[in-house]
Amino acid sequence: RQSQGVPEDLLFFYKNLREGGRAFRVDQQLLLYRYHAWAATHLVLEETIWRHRVAFLEERVLAQWTSFTIWNAGKQGRKLFRSLAAANQKKVRALCDVDEKKIKKGFYTYEESKERPKPRIPVQHFNQAIPPFIICVKLDLTGGGLEDNLNSLNLQEGVDYYHFN
Incomplete structure (x- = not known):
């Protein structure tokens, strides 16, 4: 039986940020991963990565907010809601x-x-929703629609919204 893998690069990245490191977007290739069937990356479960990502989001963003809106009432948005700690679900x-x-x-x-009664979360059109937002929609998936919608609200990334996709 194979053991579960550890997403070492993700954990290294999060540790770097926790210790004051910063990340900058660079629009060129800096690292090349080589694919092979025996790579340790195949042992890392998608759910393991998801749990680490949600925990980091809760620690670094949601802990600072008293309330927020999840941008995506579909599968990913609902999954994020269900994955949050109870205190953050209430936000x-x-x-x-x-x-x-x-x-x-x-x-x-x-x-x-x-919980009883079961939590019922309102679903509304994005232009009626109140920021801040956690956006659970992949960029470039909507033919520019998401980006246009975000721009129409005059929001600032890192203040009014964070991407979680």
């Missing part, structure tokens, strides 16, 4: 989206919750 004002079917339904019910 979620709403889920927002552009999909009229999701908005028309009006809410997301967290059916697996042990």
Whole structure:
């Protein structure tokens, strides 16, 4: 039986940030990973990476906010909500989206919750939602639609929203 892998590069990156390191976007290739069937990276479960990412988000961003909106009422937005600690779930004002079917339904019910009554999170159009946002939509996936919508709200990344995709 193989053991579960550890996302060492992700943990190194987070440790660097915790110790005052900074990250800068560079639009050129700086590192090349070589793919091979025996690479340790194949032992790292997607869920392990997800848990580390959510924990870092909660520590570095959500701990500073009293409330926020999750931008995506679809699968990724709902998964993020379910993955949050109970205290951070209570900070979620709403889920927002552009999909009229999701908005028309009006809410997301967290059916697996042990809470009674089950948490019901409003779902609203993005232009009615209140920042700050955690954005769970991949960039370049919407043909520029997400970017146009963000620009229309005159928000500042790192203040009014963070990407989590």
